[in-house]
Each structure stands twice: as C-alpha cells, then as structure tokens.
Amino acid sequence: MLSAPASQEPVVHQTRCAFVMHGLNTHPKKMSDLATLAEKLGFTTTVGILSGHQPDEKKTTDNLVSENQWRQEFKEQWSQSVSKCNGPSNERLFIAYSLGAVTGLSVFDQDDSVILPTKMILISPALALRKKTILIRALSWLPFGSLPSVNHPDYRARPNTPLKNYNALFKIHDGWKKFQWKATSQIPTLVVLSPDDELVDSQNIEQSLKQRQQSSWQIHWLSNENSTLRPRYYHLIIDELSQGKQQWDSFTEAAVRFAGGKTEAK
Numbered sequence: 001m002l003s004a005p006a007s008q009e010p011v012v013h014q015t016r017c018a019f020v021m022h023g024l025n026t027h028p029k030k031m032s033d034l035a036t037l038a039e040k041l042g043f044t045t046t047v048g049i050l051s052g053h054q055p056d057e058k059k060t061t062d063n064l065v066s067e068n069q070w071r072q073e074f075k076e077q078w079s080q081s082v083s084k085c086n087g088p089s090n091e092r093l094f095i096a097y098s099l100g101a102v103t104g105l106s107v108f109d110q111d112d113s114v115i116l117p118t119k120m121i122l123i124s125p126a127l128a129l130r131k132k133t134i135l136i137r138a139l140s141w142l143p144f145g146s147l148p149s150v151n152h153p154d155y156r157a158r159p160n161t162p163l164k165n166y167n168a169l170f171k172i173h174d175g176w177k178k179f180q181w182k183a184t185s186q187i188p189t190l191v192v193l194s195p196d197d198e199l200v201d202s203q204n205i206e207q208s209l210k211q212r213q214q215s216s217w218q219i220h221w222l223s224n225e226n227s228t229l230r231p232r233y234y235h236l237i238i239d240e241l242s243q244g245k246q247q248w249d250s251f252t253e254a255a256v257r258f259a260g261g262k263t264e265a266k
Helices: 026-039 059-064 067-085 097-112 133-141 161-180 204-209 246-257
Strands: 016-021 044-047 091-097 119-121 146-148 160-162 189-194 217-219
Touching: 016 026, 016 067, 016 097, 026 044, 026 091, 026 246, 059 067, 067 091, 067 097, 067 161, 091 097, 097 119, 097 161, 097 189, 119 246, 133 161, 146 161, 160 161, 189 204, 189 246, 217 246
Parallel strands: 016 044, 016 091, 091 119, 119 189, 189 217
Antiparallel strands: 146 160
16 A cells, blocks of 8 residues: 655645844844834845944954945845845835935845845935035045944944945945945835935935836835934934834834735834
8 A cells, every 4th residue: 555645745846935134233123123024014024234333343354344344245245135035926125224325225136146125115215415525425435444333222233333334335335326226116106204314315316206207116104203212313313212103103003004904013
C-alpha cells in the first residue's frame, strides 16, 4: 500500500510589503509607530537603517558614511524588503522621513535597475531645504567634527551629528535634484508636511508640485501644535507623541485611505 505523502506547510506568498526609513540622526526604533501602522494595514514591514544611526555603533563606521554608501545600503535593504513582493500585481509601500525620503527618491529616480514602489508616504521629505541650512552646508565639507543634534533627545541616535553625515545628506539632495521625479512622478504619493518645518521648505515643495501639475502626489498638511512632546520640533512628525493624538488620528485615517487596508489602523 502506498503511503500518503508527508504534509507540507503551504508556501505563503506575500502581496503587500512595506519599507520604512528613518531621518538624519533619528533612531530607527522611533519609526515603530509607522511600521506598526503599515503592519495593521496588512503589509509585511521592514525598517531600514543607514550607517551611523545606531547608538551602540562603533565610531569607526563613521568613516564609511558617504552619499554612495547610504545609497548602496538603501538599495540593498529595499531590494531585500520587497523581494517577497516582486510580482507585477503586488504592492510595495515606501514610508520614509526626511533624509530617508530623499535617499529613496535619489535611488528610484537615478537607478533604472531598482524595482519601484507602487505607493509612497513621505514625511517631512528633505527635497527642499531652508536657507538656515546654508551654514551647516558650508561646514559639512570638513572631514572631521560634528555638531550638536537638532533632533529631540528622545529621538536622536546620537547626541552629535557628524559633519560627514550632513555632507552625505547634501550630496544626496543635490544629486536627486538633477534627476528629480524622473521615475517617481507618477507613483501615487502622500506627502506629509508641516507649514512650520524648521529645516524643510514645505511651501517650496508645494509650489514645485503645483508647477509640475503632479497630480499623483498629494499633500497632507499637519501641525503638531497640540503635541505634548517638549521641546517640540515641527520637523519631527513621525509618531503619535510627536504629532499629538488628534493629528495622529487624522494622519492614520489619511494613510488608510491612501494605502488601503482591511483592518482598523488606530
């Protein structure tokens, strides 16, 4: 008598994958609210990390930080994240904050070999920088030294931000400007902006999108005036504490409508 074949666990093919990327000198763990939101919407979610953004990371790794290093790290981590969802009808959601947003766009717009997201949520994306960053840019070419972090103490990866990290940010930003929206202009994108952002020129971003008649990109304006986080930074709007409960509820509702989902995201 022939025996029945041994039962095997069914192979589960994911159809919704999300990749979450942090900002400059932002602790990757602080992206957990956004990662949890994506998970509740049914996305298999990965949180990325760039060199120089782990508190216990050896300072010798600071020598590795550069525009090309961050772009390569992003490319590899993004590819790994969406490898389970690389079919033509699968969903690939990119959620990113500040530096993470412009790094992702620089890769998507410049590298034809990279599979693109199907949707993006970009929070305070560093696509247009305020004039106050000019002084930092003037110092960022120095191969050594650092500046006190302008991020909230509870959200920063390190007390100080190395000048090499700023230099990498500026080079990524400038590189993206040469190819801006070459591949991403038609990707449905929710851009979350604060009108009072200290570092990103939100009005400039809005004007650029209007001039380009870029209808696939929509802006969700957000003020964190009601946040209980102190000190408050208008650029920092990545979770319920930094946004405030009312704004977080509004943001999650907008994210649910935009990204779609069968479960309640709150």
